[in-house]
Amino acid sequence: MTDAVRLDKWLWATRFFKKRGMAQQAIKGGKVEINGASPKASRLVRCGDRLQITKGEVRFEVVVDEIGEKRVSAPLAQAMYTETGASRAARERLAEERRLKQAAGVAPSRRPDKRERRKLRQINRGD
Template identity: 40%
Template sequence: MSKSNDGQHDGKVRIDKWLWAARFYKTRSLATEAVDLGRVLINDDRIKPARIIKLGDTVQLRRGDDTATVMVKGVSESRGPAPMAQLLYEETAESLAARVERKEQAKLLTSDGFQGKGRPTKRDRRQLMRFEGN
């Protein structure tokens, strides 16, 4: 495995290292765990953490409710700054559109008032009393 000066490799990098280097996961162990749990697919196939990733592979990631599909544009074993990490992949147009749609739907579902967390403020309590007709 020959390494160039900028930390880029000749195309032979484990998926768990690549996910960590591309800043999808904070630690390599979290990336390994996600792969083991089937939350990461390469070309629609379930994989193991030692799977070698190649340029042009399609990677599907699930993190919580968020799903992303990215194309591999570069490989690196070392974690660098975020702008460099973003050069390692490109999100597909369908994935980007679906993520924007989910964000818009989430905004519509949330209300601006009391959300049931903690004690309501005086204003929340007055609005609730007005709504209940008391």
Template identity: 40%
Template structure:
């Protein structure tokens, strides 16, 4: 009967983040929660904490940061359309993510066409000379 009461109390946070497709695996979700990248109402959470509908989460993923409100609970991972029905992102969060996307697009990139893999002996000597200040 204790399991039935736990089911009514909510879904584990790590399972919900995995089901909502914020993280590819439950272990990645657990690691992010332990690292403090997931906050519930501004407070750090634990992976086994039971989530309830209406709670506000701030989730920092490798790609971006989201501020969301939990709309539904699920511990099963389904299609992306079903996962998007589990939460609603705040307007401020959407605007901030759009702004960061524009900033990343406008940021300069320092890709050199000849620098794929390890540097050649000649390029390594040039890099060493530059870092020493010989130029």
């Protein structure tokens, strides 16, 4: 194994993103930080680096334990990093909130028809 690898390759290999291009877009969009700084996709990742990765509402805070360029199975990928306790607790709390929100709401019996979709769009746009 090497001692450093490109950030976009590492994110892809550890299965944070499905495609390397998606990892590059996330890095370019400021969704990934290394040691508190906004990197480029070509930035080298080394063991001990601290990454903050944002995917949608979820924010991962991980410490790099191993370096790898090849995409591996999910259990092996998870062994390449350690998620901080605060990050794990925040993710679990967010998941619980979503679960409670879904349980409290009543699911619609069917999809909205064309007329209802138009009304929803007007409401969302503020017309």
